[in-house]
Amino acid sequence: MSFTELPKVELHLHLEGGAPPAFIAGLAKEKKLDISGIFKPDGSYDYRDFWHFLEVYEAATSTLQTPDDYKRLTLAVLEESAKNGVVYSETFISPDFCGGRDLGAWREYLHAIQEAADEAERTMGVTLRGIVTCIRHFGPEKAKETALCAAETAGDWLVGFGMAGDEKKGKPADFAYAFDMAREAGLGLTVHAGEWDGPDSVRDALDALRPARIGHGVAAWHDRHLVERLARENIVLEVCPGSNVFLGVYKQLHDHPIEKLRENGVAVTVSTDDPPFFHTTMTREFEQLNRVFGWNEEDFGYLAKEALDAAFCDDVTRAKIRKRLEPADV
Numbered sequence: 001m002s003f004t005e006l007p008k009v010e011l012h013l014h015l016e017g018g019a020p021p022a023f024i025a026g027l028a029k030e031k032k033l034d035i036s037g038i039f040k041p042d043g044s045y046d047y048r049d050f051w052h053f054l055e056v057y058e059a060a061t062s063t064l065q066t067p068d069d070y071k072r073l074t075l076a077v078l079e080e081s082a083k084n085g086v087v088y089s090e091t092f093i094s095p096d097f098c099g100g101r102d103l104g105a106w107r108e109y110l111h112a113i114q115e116a117a118d119e120a121e122r123t124m125g126v127t128l129r130g131i132v133t134c135i136r137h138f139g140p141e142k143a144k145e146t147a148l149c150a151a152e153t154a155g156d157w158l159v160g161f162g163m164a165g166d167e168k169k170g171k172p173a174d175f176a177y178a179f180d181m182a183r184e185a186g187l188g189l190t191v192h193a194g195e196w197d198g199p200d201s202v203r204d205a206l207d208a209l210r211p212a213r214i215g216h217g218v219a220a221w222h223d224r225h226l227v228e229r230l231a232r233e234n235i236v237l238e239v240c241p242g243s244n245v246f247l248g249v250y251k252q253l254h255d256h257p258i259e260k261l262r263e264n265g266v267a268v269t270v271s272t273d274d275p276p277f278f279h280t281t282m283t284r285e286f287e288q289l290n291r292v293f294g295w296n297e298e299d300f301g302y303l304a305k306e307a308l309d310a311a312f313c314d315d316v317t318r319a320k321i322r323k324r325l326e327p328a329d330v
């Protein structure tokens with residue numbers, strides 16, 4: 001079985017976090033920025049631990065300064081997705097980094113990203129949609145401004161609103177206003193929770209913000225009632241196993257609860273989060289799930305359908321992608 005060619009649907013991918021190191025190195029050279037210290041001799045990103053990872057991530061993303069940089073970034077990221085058999089992807093983008101939450105500037109960035117997405121759909125066969133993400137540790141006031149940018153640009157392409165950042169800062173309820181604004185604009189909702197913090201962080205996010213999906217959410221496994229609730233309410237988890245293992249949330253994939261969550265009726269999907277930073281790809285995620293849990297082609301087919309059902313795109317797009325998940329000769 002070729003894991004590369006299996007059609008894949010990815011729901012949890014930070015656009016900046018998908019930046020191939022060679023692309024960032026090239027951009028730094030053009031702009032005469034010296035960030036050579038963040039690369040290993042083989043050209044991959046180099047860091048020692050989680051805190052150093054944050055520094056390297058910040059240095060890498062400091063090269064992204066204009067709408068055109070984001071257009072090129074989007075193409076570079078989608079090229080990697082297409083190479084790994086991804087047919088549909090949703091990416092987190094943030095007005096905080098694209099124009100400093102100024103609506104006019106945000107529209108320019110969004111336009112550039114969308115142009116790249118249209119081009120990639122034509123030339124590489126991968127469909128992209130956007131999810132605006134507020135940054136939790138920037139606080140609720142900034143999240144409101146971010147949500148306003150999202151609400152004003154919601155539509156066929158900008159389909160969701162979410163929250164990333166340090167999940168131990170503030171309470172989900174502090175962000176209810178921002179999420180209400182996004183909900184009223186018709187955006188699908190997702191919240192990062194239960195990655196570093198415990199099951200309560202997932203429960204609080206569900207109660208206060210009523211998202212359809214949770215980013216990570218794996219800590220829910222430690223609370224039986226919460227697992228039952230996720231299954232009952234059909235809350236979809238955007239699980240990123242490689243990211244969790246790389247950052248040390250779990251020591252090895254064998255210890256990861258993805259298989260147990262699935263067995264207990266929780267809707268799980270698989271994504272890469274910040275793939276080159278965690279030395280992973282969608283293909284590699286599939287290979288590892290096959291090696292450790294024995295997931296086969298049928299499991300991966302079901303996984304892709306589950307992810308597509310949970311995608312925030314419109315139904316016309318969903319139907320179009322669904323056809324691509326079916327074997328060609330049927």
Ligand SMILES: [Zn+2]
Pocket residue numbers: 012014164192215273
């Ligand atoms: Zn994430």
